[in-house]
Amino acid sequence: MNKKSEITILLGDCAEQLRRIPDNSVDLIVTSPPYADQRKTTYGGVRADKYVEWFAPIAAELKRVLKPSGTFILNIKEKVIAGERSTYVMELILEMRQQGWLWTEEFIWHKKNSFPGKWSNRFRDSWERLLQFNKERKFAMYQQAVMVPVGDWAKSRLKNLSETDKVRDNAKNGSGFGKNVSNWQGRDMVYPTNVLHLATECNNKNHSAAFPRELPEWFIKLFTREGDTILDPFMGSGTTVFAASEMGRNAIGIEIVPDYFEMVKSQIATQPNNSTRKNDRTTTSQLCRV
Amino acid sequence: MNKKSEITILLGDCAEQLRRIPDNSVDLIVTSPPYADQRKTTYGGVRADKYVEWFAPIAAELKRVLKPSGTFILNIKEKVIAGERSTYVMELILEMRQQGWLWTEEFIWHKKNSFPGKWSNRFRDSWERLLQFNKERKFAMYQQAVMVPVGDWAKSRLKNLSETDKVRDNAKNGSGFGKNVSNWQGRDMVYPTNVLHLATECNNKNHSAAFPRELPEWFIKLFTREGDTILDPFMGSGTTVFAASEMGRNAIGIEIVPDYFEMVKSQIATQPNNSTRKNDRTTTSQLCRV
DNA sequence: TTAGCGCTTGAATCCTCGA
DNA sequence: ATCGAGGATTCAAGCGCTA
Numbered sequence: 001m002n003k004k005s006e007i008t009i010l011l012g013d014c015a016e017q018l019r020r021i022p023d024n025s026v027d028l029i030v031t032s033p034p035y036a037d038q039r040k041t042t043y044g045g046v047r048a049d050k051y052v053e054w055f056a057p058i059a060a061e062l063k064r065v066l067k068p069s070g071t072f073i074l075n076i077k078e079k080v081i082a083g084e085r086s087t088y089v090m091e092l093i094l095e096m097r098q099q100g101w102l103w104t105e106e107f108i109w110h111k112k113n114s115f116p117g118k119w120s121n122r123f124r125d126s127w128e129r130l131l132q133f134n135k136e137r138k139f140a141m142y143q144q145a146v147m148v149p150v151g152d153w154a155k156s157r158l159k160n161l162s163e164t165d166k167v168r169d170n171a172k173n174g175s176g177f178g179k180n181v182s183n184w185q186g187r188d189m190v191y192p193t194n195v196l197h198l199a200t201e202c203n204n205k206n207h208s209a210a211f212p213r214e215l216p217e218w219f220i221k222l223f224t225r226e227g228d229t230i231l232d233p234f235m236g237s238g239t240t241v242f243a244a245s246e247m248g249r250n251a252i253g254i255e256i257v258p259d260y261f262e263m264v265k266s267q268i269a270t271q272p273n274n275s276t277r278k279n280d281r282t283t284t285s286q287l288c289r290v
Numbered sequence: 291m292n293k294k295s296e297i298t299i300l301l302g303d304c305a306e307q308l309r310r311i312p313d314n315s316v317d318l319i320v321t322s323p324p325y326a327d328q329r330k331t332t333y334g335g336v337r338a339d340k341y342v343e344w345f346a347p348i349a350a351e352l353k354r355v356l357k358p359s360g361t362f363i364l365n366i367k368e369k370v371i372a373g374e375r376s377t378y379v380m381e382l383i384l385e386m387r388q389q390g391w392l393w394t395e396e397f398i399w400h401k402k403n404s405f406p407g408k409w410s411n412r413f414r415d416s417w418e419r420l421l422q423f424n425k426e427r428k429f430a431m432y433q434q435a436v437m438v439p440v441g442d443w444a445k446s447r448l449k450n451l452s453e454t455d456k457v458r459d460n461a462k463n464g465s466g467f468g469k470n471v472s473n474w475q476g477r478d479m480v481y482p483t484n485v486l487h488l489a490t491e492c493n494n495k496n497h498s499a500a501f502p503r504e505l506p507e508w509f510i511k512l513f514t515r516e517g518d519t520i521l522d523p524f525m526g527s528g529t530t531v532f533a534a535s536e537m538g539r540n541a542i543g544i545e546i547v548p549d550y551f552e553m554v555k556s557q558i559a560t561q562p563n564n565s566t567r568k569n570d571r572t573t574t575s576q577l578c579r580v
Numbered sequence: 581t582t583a584g585c586g587c588t589t590g591a592a593t594c595c596t597c598g599a
Numbered sequence: 600a601t602c603g604a605g606g607a608t609t610c611a612a613g614c615g616c617t618a
Contacts, residue, residue, distance in 0.1 A: 083427040084392050090380040102374050108417050110400055110485055118481065121431055126483030127398050137373040141411055151611070190610065191408065193416030195400055328591050370593060405592045406609030414609080415592065492590040493613050500591075 005245040009253045011261040018061040027228035032075035051088040069140045077128040105132040112199040145221040147189040216240040238264040295535040299543045301551045308351040317518035322365035322500040341378040359430045361513045367418040395422040402489040435511040437479040506530040528554040
């Protein structure tokens with residue numbers, strides 16, 4: 001069913017491991033880095049006032065490995081410190097533009113089920129930023145792949161969710177929408193907007209899912225074709241790389257936490273559907289190409 | 291039904307007219323200034339690269355007139371220039387923090403009906419920023435005033451989403467977000483989130499309303515009580531001041547375009563419901579206190 | 581009373597053309 | 600070159616009118 005897909009996972013510090021990746025070789029980067037002072041237990045935490053300083057060299061490497069026609073999607077949200085929203089995300093955008101990145105767009109992930117809580121001076125935070133950066137003004141974008149039925153964006157997301165196989169088949173011939181369209185005959189299709197209204201992942205695995213699978217899936221459909229390469233420099237539990245693989249794309253994941261790395265590694269090994277390929281360069285335990 | 295409400299409107303340049311307003315006298319500022327390079331016909335337009343420079347002195351005056359317990363809500367969205375989102379909004383936030391403003395929160399206005407269009411490199415822009423600034427960490431906030439009934443959506447499964455969307459659509463009577471609260475007495479109420487899902491008003495006959503009336507209404511309920519004072523330094527067609535007045539609040543509006551000013555002035559005169567009061571200080575045609 | 585169908589209208593963005 | 604004006608594209612909501 002799947003086109004041949006190759007998953008490469010790298011264990012180690014993101015900035016270092018990125019050096020293994022050739023220039024201009026990645027079509028899409030989708031990632032959700034650790035937020036400032038978040039996930040201290042797993043990542044050690046990055047102080048809010050050091051965040052730009054920490055991320056800037058990584059952003060520079062990402063720019064190097066991305067193809068000129070490629071896109072970088074950065075999922076991030078500033079936390080509240082001393083009653084204020086921190087400004088490190090804005091400072092990061094300004095810094096990345098200094099590096100030569102183009103800040104093309106800011107998508108909003110509107111979370112349907114936001115984290116519960118009650119504070120006297122603010123409401124629940126129900127959205128996150130999805131920043132789109134590019135190297136060039138002209139980049140690859142396949143808008144037809146994410147079209148939705150008229151007037152009901154949410155419903156279409158559900159359909160895609162429950163019928164992933166069909167979606168995968170559709171992407172193959174590039175002619176449009178194959179089987180799914182049959183459900184929507186008589187209804188016009190329209191392009192979506194820059195607001196993604198999705199639920200958060202509420203599966204009860206013990207690891208933190210950075211974002212719901214639909215999120216990387218949507219951007220993978222929008223910005224890549226089969227055979228393209230997707231990179232997630234903060235792989236975590238592997239949401240992005242597995243989504244990419246099952247959509248017939250090649251995937252590269254980098255993860256610094258051994259537990260996550262091993263978990264993804266073993267999950268790759270047990271996946272029956274993947275057409276896998278051994279690679280000669282698998283010479284160290286840090287490089288696992290399946 | 292309404293408490294006694296006083297509307298004061300000032301004709302002239304915003305930065306100048308603000309000097310007439312005493313220190314620490316306003317409970318809430320809700321405004322939507324002209325965006326960069328927009329509305330040139332009525333406002334002359336402000337260049338994107340001069341936007342911060344233009345707005346900074348206004349922000350300083352707004353800080354002066356706002357009570358320590360008050361809140362400033364700024365509706366704004368950066369435009370696309372040469373394929374990129376402009377950065378002047380982020381630079382403005384950083385500048386305002388330099389002035390001593392606290393950037394407490396960023397609400398999202400998720401527009402149901404965004405402007406149509408089709409481009410090869412981006413989708414329709416369907417959201418705007420609602421930036422909340424404060425002078426102090428402790429500020430007045432009446433969260434109960436904007437509580438919404440628990441819909442089935444809160445505990446529903448995904449398949450119910452289309453129905454709930456319909457239910458949530460009837461935000462028409464202005465009594466709140468969503469439905470008339472009185473219909474829901476006895477049901478559980480919950481707090482909203484920081485994403486406001488509203489339609490733009492595109493059916494005004496003569497003039498464009500900056501934003502739908504529900505928007506200022508919601509913030510007026512959230513941040514003020516009856517008898518408080520709301521300021522809109524870019525009054526436009528008066529959406530905010532009329533909403534404030536009908537909610538039993540005092541309102542101050544500043545407008546530089548004479549046509550808008552006169553329109554609001556005459557509309558105030560013909561409104562039967564307002565308990566109005568003449569003021570001695572109405573000595574020039576530029577100051578109209580009703 | 582509700583439902584359904586046209587018509588109208590936008591805080592948009594890109595591209596082309598002319599001064 | 601640069602800049603401004605104008606055309607083409609596009610879709611959800613709301614209004615007003617019939618059955």
